[in-house]
Amino acid sequence: MRRPLVRALARPLILAAAAAAIPLLSAAPAASDGVVVGGFPVDVAHSPWTVALSSRDRFGGTRSGQFCGGVVVGPTTVLTAAHCLSLDALGAPPDQVRDLKVIAERTDLYTDQGREIRVSGTWVNPGYDSASNAGDFAVLTLAESLPRTAAIALAAEGDPAYAPGTEAVVYGWGDTTGFGAYAHSLRAAQVHVLDDERCERAYPASADGTYLASSMVCAGEPQGGRDACQGDSGGPLVAQGRLIGLVSWGSGCGRAGSPGVYTRVSDVVRVLGLRATPPGALAAPSGAATMP
Numbered sequence: 001m002r003r004p005l006v007r008a009l010a011r012p013l014i015l016a017a018a019a020a021a022i023p024l025l026s027a028a029p030a031a032s033d034g035v036v037v038g039g040f041p042v043d044v045a046h047s048p049w050t051v052a053l054s055s056r057d058r059f060g061g062t063r064s065g066q067f068c069g070g071v072v073v074g075p076t077t078v079l080t081a082a083h084c085l086s087l088d089a090l091g092a093p094p095d096q097v098r099d100l101k102v103i104a105e106r107t108d109l110y111t112d113q114g115r116e117i118r119v120s121g122t123w124v125n126p127g128y129d130s131a132s133n134a135g136d137f138a139v140l141t142l143a144e145s146l147p148r149t150a151a152i153a154l155a156a157e158g159d160p161a162y163a164p165g166t167e168a169v170v171y172g173w174g175d176t177t178g179f180g181a182y183a184h185s186l187r188a189a190q191v192h193v194l195d196d197e198r199c200e201r202a203y204p205a206s207a208d209g210t211y212l213a214s215s216m217v218c219a220g221e222p223q224g225g226r227d228a229c230q231g232d233s234g235g236p237l238v239a240q241g242r243l244i245g246l247v248s249w250g251s252g253c254g255r256a257g258s259p260g261v262y263t264r265v266s267d268v269v270r271v272l273g274l275r276a277t278p279p280g281a282l283a284a285p286s287g288a289a290t291m292p
Protein backbone atom coordinates (compact mmCIF):
# COMPACT_ATOMS: atom_id res chain seq x y z
CA MET A 1 0.00 0.00 0.00
CA ARG A 2 1.30 3.38 -0.89
CA ARG A 3 0.61 6.02 1.68
CA PRO A 4 1.49 9.32 0.12
CA LEU A 5 3.21 11.38 2.68
CA VAL A 6 1.34 14.57 2.90
CA ARG A 7 -2.07 13.00 2.67
CA ALA A 8 -1.12 10.95 5.68
CA LEU A 9 0.59 13.77 7.53
CA ALA A 10 -2.15 15.90 9.04
CA ARG A 11 -3.61 13.08 11.15
CA PRO A 12 -0.29 11.59 12.31
CA LEU A 13 0.82 15.05 13.43
CA ILE A 14 -1.64 14.71 16.27
CA LEU A 15 -0.17 11.30 17.11
CA ALA A 16 3.33 12.71 16.87
CA ALA A 17 2.46 15.53 19.25
CA ALA A 18 0.95 13.06 21.69
CA ALA A 19 3.96 10.77 21.41
CA ALA A 20 6.26 13.68 22.10
CA ALA A 21 4.35 14.59 25.23
CA ILE A 22 4.12 10.99 26.47
CA PRO A 23 7.22 9.21 25.17
CA LEU A 24 5.92 5.75 26.12
CA LEU A 25 3.22 6.09 23.49
CA SER A 26 5.80 5.86 20.74
CA ALA A 27 7.23 2.56 21.93
CA ALA A 28 6.62 -0.64 19.96
CA PRO A 29 3.77 0.31 17.65
CA ALA A 30 1.83 -2.91 17.20
CA ALA A 31 0.39 -1.94 13.83
CA SER A 32 3.52 -0.62 12.16
CA ASP A 33 3.70 -1.69 8.52
CA GLY A 34 7.38 -0.97 8.22
CA VAL A 35 10.12 0.29 10.41
CA VAL A 36 12.85 2.70 9.42
CA VAL A 37 15.71 1.18 11.33
CA GLY A 38 19.37 1.90 10.98
CA GLY A 39 18.68 5.60 10.74
CA PHE A 40 20.87 7.86 12.83
CA PRO A 41 20.67 11.47 13.99
CA VAL A 42 22.66 14.00 12.01
CA ASP A 43 23.44 17.69 12.39
CA VAL A 44 22.25 19.75 9.44
CA ALA A 45 25.64 21.52 9.50
CA HIS A 46 27.02 18.32 7.91
CA SER A 47 24.33 18.30 5.19
CA PRO A 48 23.49 22.01 4.74
CA TRP A 49 21.71 21.25 1.45
CA THR A 50 18.97 19.44 3.41
CA VAL A 51 16.03 21.77 4.06
CA ALA A 52 12.51 21.41 5.41
CA LEU A 53 9.41 22.65 3.57
CA SER A 54 7.05 24.34 5.97
CA SER A 55 3.54 25.72 6.25
CA ARG A 56 2.28 26.20 9.78
CA ASP A 57 -1.12 27.22 8.37
CA ARG A 58 -1.52 23.84 6.69
CA PHE A 59 0.39 21.48 8.98
CA GLY A 60 0.46 23.10 12.41
CA GLY A 61 3.33 24.66 14.28
CA THR A 62 4.56 21.83 16.48
CA ARG A 63 7.33 20.72 14.14
CA SER A 64 7.98 24.13 12.56
CA GLY A 65 5.21 23.34 10.04
CA GLN A 66 7.43 20.75 8.30
CA PHE A 67 5.66 18.58 5.72
CA CYS A 68 8.34 17.61 3.16
CA GLY A 69 12.04 17.77 2.50
CA GLY A 70 13.94 19.74 -0.09
CA VAL A 71 17.47 20.11 -1.45
CA VAL A 72 19.46 23.32 -1.99
CA VAL A 73 20.99 23.25 -5.49
CA GLY A 74 21.72 26.97 -5.86
CA PRO A 75 21.63 30.07 -3.61
CA THR A 76 17.93 30.67 -4.29
CA THR A 77 16.97 27.30 -5.75
CA VAL A 78 15.56 24.29 -3.93
CA LEU A 79 14.42 21.01 -5.49
CA THR A 80 11.58 19.02 -3.97
CA ALA A 81 9.01 16.43 -5.05
CA ALA A 82 6.11 17.50 -7.28
CA HIS A 83 3.72 15.54 -5.08
CA CYS A 84 4.69 17.74 -2.11
CA LEU A 85 3.06 20.70 -3.91
CA SER A 86 -0.02 18.85 -5.18
CA LEU A 87 -3.53 19.98 -4.33
CA ASP A 88 -3.93 16.70 -2.57
CA ALA A 89 -0.98 17.47 -0.32
CA LEU A 90 -1.48 21.16 0.35
CA GLY A 91 -5.25 21.48 0.00
CA ALA A 92 -4.62 24.54 -2.19
CA PRO A 93 -2.40 25.52 -5.11
CA PRO A 94 1.11 26.30 -3.83
CA ASP A 95 0.87 30.01 -4.72
CA GLN A 96 -2.10 30.28 -2.37
CA VAL A 97 -0.17 28.88 0.57
CA ARG A 98 0.93 32.25 1.90
CA ASP A 99 3.28 30.97 4.56
CA LEU A 100 5.12 28.43 2.37
CA LYS A 101 8.73 28.53 3.55
CA VAL A 102 11.99 26.69 3.35
CA ILE A 103 13.74 26.12 6.67
CA ALA A 104 17.53 25.90 6.43
CA GLU A 105 20.21 25.29 9.07
CA ARG A 106 17.71 23.84 11.59
CA THR A 107 18.47 20.32 12.82
CA ASP A 108 15.72 20.19 15.44
CA LEU A 109 12.29 21.35 14.30
CA TYR A 110 11.34 22.12 17.92
CA THR A 111 13.85 24.98 17.94
CA ASP A 112 14.09 28.28 16.08
CA GLN A 113 17.65 27.60 14.95
CA GLY A 114 18.71 28.58 11.44
CA ARG A 115 16.64 30.49 8.90
CA GLU A 116 13.12 30.48 7.56
CA ILE A 117 13.01 31.78 4.01
CA ARG A 118 9.86 32.66 2.11
CA VAL A 119 9.24 30.84 -1.15
CA SER A 120 8.76 33.49 -3.85
CA GLY A 121 8.07 31.11 -6.72
CA THR A 122 7.11 27.51 -7.39
CA TRP A 123 7.44 25.47 -10.57
CA VAL A 124 5.95 21.99 -10.69
CA ASN A 125 7.17 19.66 -13.44
CA PRO A 126 4.27 19.61 -15.94
CA GLY A 127 5.42 16.11 -16.91
CA TYR A 128 4.71 14.74 -13.40
CA ASP A 129 2.42 11.73 -13.67
CA SER A 130 0.69 10.89 -10.40
CA ALA A 131 -0.33 7.45 -11.70
CA SER A 132 3.19 6.13 -12.31
CA ASN A 133 4.88 8.79 -10.11
CA ALA A 134 7.22 9.63 -13.02
CA GLY A 135 8.76 13.10 -13.08
CA ASP A 136 8.15 13.74 -9.37
CA PHE A 137 10.06 17.01 -8.99
CA ALA A 138 9.43 20.71 -8.50
CA VAL A 139 11.58 23.82 -8.15
CA LEU A 140 11.20 26.43 -5.40
CA THR A 141 12.67 29.91 -5.72
CA LEU A 142 13.69 31.54 -2.45
CA ALA A 143 13.09 35.18 -1.56
CA GLU A 144 16.55 35.38 0.07
CA SER A 145 19.84 33.70 -0.79
CA LEU A 146 21.50 30.87 1.05
CA PRO A 147 25.29 30.64 1.01
CA ARG A 148 26.68 29.03 -2.17
CA THR A 149 28.40 26.53 0.07
CA ALA A 150 24.97 25.15 1.04
CA ALA A 151 24.31 23.82 -2.47
CA ILE A 152 25.03 20.21 -3.42
CA ALA A 153 26.36 19.05 -6.79
CA LEU A 154 23.99 17.17 -9.08
CA ALA A 155 24.85 13.78 -10.58
CA ALA A 156 24.28 13.81 -14.35
CA GLU A 157 23.54 10.84 -16.54
CA GLY A 158 26.36 8.32 -16.57
CA ASP A 159 27.68 9.44 -13.19
CA PRO A 160 29.16 6.42 -11.39
CA ALA A 161 27.16 7.37 -8.29
CA TYR A 162 24.14 5.69 -9.95
CA ALA A 163 25.89 2.31 -10.25
CA PRO A 164 24.04 -0.52 -8.48
CA GLY A 165 25.66 -1.33 -5.16
CA THR A 166 26.77 2.25 -4.50
CA GLU A 167 26.31 3.36 -0.90
CA ALA A 168 23.93 6.28 -0.59
CA VAL A 169 22.45 8.27 2.29
CA VAL A 170 18.92 9.60 2.56
CA TYR A 171 18.10 12.51 4.88
CA GLY A 172 14.82 13.66 6.41
CA TRP A 173 12.51 14.52 9.27
CA GLY A 174 9.94 11.91 8.26
CA ASP A 175 8.25 9.01 9.97
CA THR A 176 10.72 6.80 11.84
CA THR A 177 8.31 3.91 12.42
CA GLY A 178 5.83 3.72 9.52
CA PHE A 179 3.29 4.57 12.21
CA GLY A 180 3.19 8.36 12.13
CA ALA A 181 6.03 9.03 14.57
CA TYR A 182 7.58 11.99 12.82
CA ALA A 183 11.11 12.88 13.82
CA HIS A 184 11.69 16.30 15.30
CA SER A 185 15.41 16.14 14.64
CA LEU A 186 17.06 15.42 11.29
CA ARG A 187 17.97 11.79 10.59
CA ALA A 188 19.82 9.90 7.88
CA ALA A 189 19.85 6.28 6.74
CA GLN A 190 22.39 4.46 4.63
CA VAL A 191 21.00 2.45 1.74
CA HIS A 192 22.39 0.92 -1.46
CA VAL A 193 21.50 1.85 -5.02
CA LEU A 194 19.71 -1.15 -6.57
CA ASP A 195 19.73 -2.28 -10.17
CA ASP A 196 16.82 -1.28 -12.38
CA GLU A 197 15.71 -4.86 -13.05
CA ARG A 198 15.19 -5.46 -9.36
CA CYS A 199 13.22 -2.22 -9.00
CA GLU A 200 11.08 -3.08 -12.05
CA ARG A 201 10.30 -6.47 -10.52
CA ALA A 202 9.42 -4.85 -7.19
CA TYR A 203 7.15 -2.27 -8.81
CA PRO A 204 5.42 -3.41 -11.99
CA ALA A 205 2.42 -1.28 -12.97
CA SER A 206 0.29 -1.18 -9.83
CA ALA A 207 -1.88 1.11 -7.79
CA ASP A 208 1.26 2.31 -5.99
CA GLY A 209 3.05 3.43 -9.13
CA THR A 210 5.32 1.98 -11.79
CA TYR A 211 9.10 1.86 -11.62
CA LEU A 212 10.46 3.63 -14.71
CA ALA A 213 14.24 3.52 -14.95
CA SER A 214 14.43 6.63 -17.14
CA SER A 215 13.08 8.89 -14.42
CA MET A 216 13.50 6.93 -11.17
CA VAL A 217 16.24 5.28 -9.15
CA CYS A 218 15.57 2.89 -6.29
CA ALA A 219 17.56 2.13 -3.17
CA GLY A 220 17.21 -0.01 -0.11
CA GLU A 221 18.56 -3.06 1.66
CA PRO A 222 17.78 -6.67 0.66
CA GLN A 223 16.51 -7.41 4.17
CA GLY A 224 14.57 -4.14 4.36
CA GLY A 225 14.97 -1.97 7.40
CA ARG A 226 16.65 1.21 6.26
CA ASP A 227 14.44 3.42 4.14
CA ALA A 228 12.82 6.78 3.63
CA CYS A 229 9.23 7.19 4.77
CA GLN A 230 6.31 9.61 4.84
CA GLY A 231 7.49 13.12 5.59
CA ASP A 232 10.87 12.55 3.91
CA SER A 233 9.50 13.20 0.40
CA GLY A 234 11.40 15.74 -1.67
CA GLY A 235 14.53 15.26 0.43
CA PRO A 236 17.99 14.19 -0.76
CA LEU A 237 19.52 10.84 -1.65
CA VAL A 238 23.26 11.46 -1.84
CA ALA A 239 26.02 9.20 -3.18
CA GLN A 240 29.70 10.00 -3.61
CA GLY A 241 29.01 13.58 -2.52
CA ARG A 242 26.47 14.22 -5.25
CA LEU A 243 22.67 14.33 -5.37
CA ILE A 244 21.27 11.28 -7.17
CA GLY A 245 17.66 11.19 -5.94
CA LEU A 246 14.73 12.96 -4.34
CA VAL A 247 12.55 10.90 -1.99
CA SER A 248 9.43 10.07 -3.99
CA TRP A 249 7.47 6.88 -3.21
CA GLY A 250 7.42 3.21 -2.30
CA SER A 251 5.21 0.57 -0.74
CA GLY A 252 5.33 1.07 3.00
CA CYS A 253 8.65 1.84 4.62
CA GLY A 254 11.60 -0.46 5.14
CA ARG A 255 9.86 -3.60 3.92
CA ALA A 256 12.04 -6.32 2.41
CA GLY A 257 11.38 -6.43 -1.34
CA SER A 258 9.86 -2.91 -1.40
CA PRO A 259 12.77 -0.51 -1.81
CA GLY A 260 12.39 3.25 -1.66
CA VAL A 261 11.87 4.91 -5.04
CA TYR A 262 13.51 8.25 -5.78
CA THR A 263 13.22 10.80 -8.58
CA ARG A 264 16.34 10.27 -10.75
CA VAL A 265 18.28 13.53 -10.56
CA SER A 266 19.89 13.01 -13.99
CA ASP A 267 16.37 13.27 -15.43
CA VAL A 268 15.81 16.52 -13.50
CA VAL A 269 19.09 17.82 -14.92
CA ARG A 270 17.97 16.86 -18.42
CA VAL A 271 14.48 18.40 -18.17
CA LEU A 272 15.68 21.64 -16.55
CA GLY A 273 18.83 21.93 -18.66
CA LEU A 274 20.95 22.29 -15.51
CA ARG A 275 24.68 22.15 -15.33
CA ALA A 276 25.80 19.14 -13.35
CA THR A 277 29.03 17.55 -12.23
CA PRO A 278 30.41 15.66 -15.26
CA PRO A 279 30.49 11.87 -14.89
CA GLY A 280 33.68 10.72 -13.28
CA ALA A 281 34.63 14.15 -11.97
CA LEU A 282 35.61 14.50 -8.35
CA ALA A 283 32.72 15.56 -6.19
CA ALA A 284 32.69 19.30 -5.84
CA PRO A 285 32.29 20.07 -2.16
CA SER A 286 29.58 22.61 -2.83
CA GLY A 287 28.13 25.19 -5.12
CA ALA A 288 28.59 23.12 -8.27
CA ALA A 289 24.93 22.97 -9.12
CA THR A 290 23.78 26.00 -11.03
CA MET A 291 20.42 26.95 -12.36
CA PRO A 292 20.35 28.45 -15.85
Ligand code: 4AZ
Binding pocket: 002, 003, 004, 005, 006, 227, 228, 229, 230, 231, 232, 233, 247, 248, 249, 250, 251, 252, 253, 254, 259, 260, 261
Ligand atom coordinates in the same frame (compact mmCIF):
# COMPACT_ATOMS: atom_id res chain seq x y z
C1 4AZ B 1 5.59 8.79 0.71
O1 4AZ B 1 4.45 8.41 0.52
C2 4AZ B 1 6.66 7.79 0.73
N1 4AZ B 1 9.60 3.98 1.70
C3 4AZ B 1 7.97 8.21 0.74
C4 4AZ B 1 8.96 7.28 0.75
C5 4AZ B 1 8.65 5.95 0.74
C6 4AZ B 1 7.34 5.52 0.74
C7 4AZ B 1 6.35 6.46 0.73
C8 4AZ B 1 9.74 4.95 0.71
O2 4AZ B 1 5.87 9.95 0.88
